[in-house]
Amino acid sequence: MNLELRTLMQLIDEGLRANLPKFWAVAIECLSVGLALLAGYAVLAMLLIYVERKVCAWFQVRIGPNRVGPFGIFQTVADTLKMLLKEVIPINHVDRFLFYTAPFVVIAASMLTFAALPFAKGIQAIDFNIGVFYIMAISSISILGILLAGWSSNNKFSMIGAMRSGAQMISYELSVGLSLLAIVMLSGTMQLSTLVEQQADLWFIFQGHVPAFIAFVIYLIAGHAETNRGPFDLPEAESELTAGFHTEYSGIHFGFFYLAEYLNMFIIAGIAATVFLGGWQPLHIPGLDGFNYVMDFIPSFIWFLAKVFFLIFLSLWVRWTFPRLRIDQLLHLEWKYLMPLSLLNILIMAVLVVMGWHF
Amino acid sequence: MTFSSYIKSWGVGIKSLATGMSISMMNFWRKPVTECYPENRHTLQMSDRFRAVLTMPHNANNEHKCTACGICQLSCPNDTIQVISKTEAAEDGKTKKVLDRHVYKLGQCTFCNLCVMTCPSGAIVFSQDFEQSVYTRSKLTLQLNQPGSVLEKKQA
Numbered sequence: 054m055n056l057e058l059r060t061l062m063q064l065i066d067e068g069l070r071a072n073l074p075k076f077w078a079v080a081i082e083c084l085s086v087g088l089a090l091l092a093g094y095a096v097l098a099m100l101l102i103y104v105e106r107k108v109c110a111w112f113q114v115r116i117g118p119n120r121v122g123p124f125g126i127f128q129t130v131a132d133t134l135k136m137l138l139k140e141v142i143p144i145n146h147v148d149r150f151l152f153y154t155a156p157f158v159v160i161a162a163s164m165l166t167f168a169a170l171p172f173a174k175g176i177q178a179i180d181f182n183i184g185v186f187y188i189m190a191i192s193s194i195s196i197l198g199i200l201l202a203g204w205s206s207n208n209k210f211s212m213i214g215a216m217r218s219g220a221q222m223i224s225y226e227l228s229v230g231l232s233l234l235a236i237v238m239l240s241g242t243m244q245l246s247t248l249v250e251q252q253a254d255l256w257f258i259f260q261g262h263v264p265a266f267i268a269f270v271i272y273l274i275a276g277h278a279e280t281n282r283g284p285f286d287l288p289e290a291e292s293e294l295t296a297g298f299h300t301e302y303s304g305i306h307f308g309f310f311y312l313a314e315y316l317n318m319f320i321i322a323g324i325a326a327t328v329f330l331g332g333w334q335p336l337h338i339p340g341l342d343g344f345n346y347v348m349d350f351i352p353s354f355i356w357f358l359a360k361v362f363f364l365i366f367l368s369l370w371v372r373w374t375f376p377r378l379r380i381d382q383l384l385h386l387e388w389k390y391l392m393p394l395s396l397l398n399i400l401i402m403a404v405l406v407v408m409g410w411h412f
Numbered sequence: 413m414t415f416s417s418y419i420k421s422w423g424v425g426i427k428s429l430a431t432g433m434s435i436s437m438m439n440f441w442r443k444p445v446t447e448c449y450p451e452n453r454h455t456l457q458m459s460d461r462f463r464a465v466l467t468m469p470h471n472a473n474n475e476h477k478c479t480a481c482g483i484c485q486l487s488c489p490n491d492t493i494q495v496i497s498k499t500e501a502a503e504d505g506k507t508k509k510v511l512d513r514h515v516y517k518l519g520q521c522t523f524c525n526l527c528v529m530t531c532p533s534g535a536i537v538f539s540q541d542f543e544q545s546v547y548t549r550s551k552l553t554l555q556l557n558q559p560g561s562v563l564e565k566k567q568a
């Protein structure tokens with residue numbers, strides 16, 4: 054019994070190589086990987102929007118979408134169709150080139166990060182030996198898109214939203230980096246596939262116990278802030294800035310921002326799952342061989358998705374609990390609380406690794 | 413900020429975050445309060461104080477309790493009610509003022525309940541039947557007494 058997606062991919066690979074010259078086999082494979090990623094991106098975004106609306110409704114003691122299809126499952130499909138058919142309204146006096154480039158910058162950045170996630174055993178499109186650096190570098194490009202959107206819109210609200218976003222992202226990027234660094238110190242590698250392999254026996258959050266757990270919580274908070282979602286949604290802040298940096302966007306361009314916002318939530322949860330919770334590795338407890346054997350039967354992509362959706366639920370829980378922070382409180386939280394703690398945490402992790410106190 | 417108050421602020425912060433999260437988790441497990449309206453219109457329960465439209469109850473003999481005194485019209489803050497009376501010959505030979513038409517403009521009513529509270533005979537009440545949309549505004553002007561209805565005889 055083998056439910057792994059990798060088996061299917063190997064079959065396709067062998068079939069193509071047997072029947073086509075090498076160049077065409079590789080070309081077709083590259084193309085289909087790209088298409089699969091794009092399709093996965095779109096489907097996940099729709100799923101996430103549905104999940105968010107339902108979970109939000111439950112937190113507010115409501116029912117949520119329930120009209121389109123059973124339990125409203127086709128609501129986001131209908132919304133997507135509507136979004137695709139909507140007119141893109143031209144705005145007077147915008148910086149046309151930057152205005153129309155910005156959504157693509159944002160979506161390309163999140164797409165490139167998305168492609169680097171190890172979804173299942175042997176399924177990872179981009180795997181560098183500096184994977185952690187790659188993810189952090191690429192995901193910060195989306196700030197550029199947001200700044201461009203705010204700047205080129207010729208609108209004060211957009212501009213304020215973009216500036217807040219800049220301050221927020223640059224600050225929280227530090228905590229994200231420092232908390233990932235703690236795990237890199239523990240494992241000694243930056244390659245995502247190796248990181249996952251090292252967690253086969255025990256996830257990093259258990260291997261590095263206290264400092265790993267602190268790093269995990271810091272990463273979740275800072276990552277949540279990076280996705281621009283409440284209580285860190287100052288760049289959008291409906292009640293103050295209409296829609297912040299994407300006020301002037303309509304139709305598919307707005308759709309891109311919307312899609313990227315939801316996928317960034319998935320990406321942050323995906324990185325957290327990969328780095329701290331063992332990625333696609335099943336839950337293994339050293340010593341309990343029977344338990345470990347049973348856990349191996351669950352396919353790896355199910356493990357990955359289950360962890361990611363658990364973390365997404367945590368982020369929704371936070372989002373629908375706390376009110377929006379003020380900009381000074383936001384920077385206060387990062388520079389006076391999370392940053393010093395992450396630095397201290399790195400120190401603890403260094404001592405732990407040097408003394409060999411980890412599992 | 414002293415160092416001890418900084419450390420204390422960590423504790424206070426974490427505690428208040430945990431309180432907030434636990435409250436929203438409690439709400440997460442509560443049963444939704446949403447009413448699925450068109451599906452449940454036969455079992456729908458409105459709250460007691462809900463007021464939808466002014467009505468004048470009639471008994472089985474097509475009799476109401478309105479004496480056409482006009483107090484409701486006087487107490488209405490925005491001229492929603494018009495009590496139109498007529499005089500009729502009573503059995504004992506005297507003339508008597510009776511209700512001709514009790515006109516109520518639903519589109520103008522603020523549902524303040526003053527008319528119901530001031531009516532000395534308890535002739536008008538608010539019903540909870542909220543499905544009152546119509547296509548033209550003139551249809552919102554209602555006559556509350558039924559055609560041919562008369563004043564209820566006093567119980568001896």
Ligand code: SF4
Pocket residue numbers: 466487488489490491492493520521522523524525526527528
């Ligand atoms: S409820 Fe108030 S506004 Fe409406 S008819 Fe009675 S007194 Fe007038």
Ligand code: SF4
Pocket residue numbers: 477478479480481482483484485495530531532533534535536
């Ligand atoms: S409804 Fe009541 S207050 Fe109004 S005219 Fe009739 S008896 Fe008088």
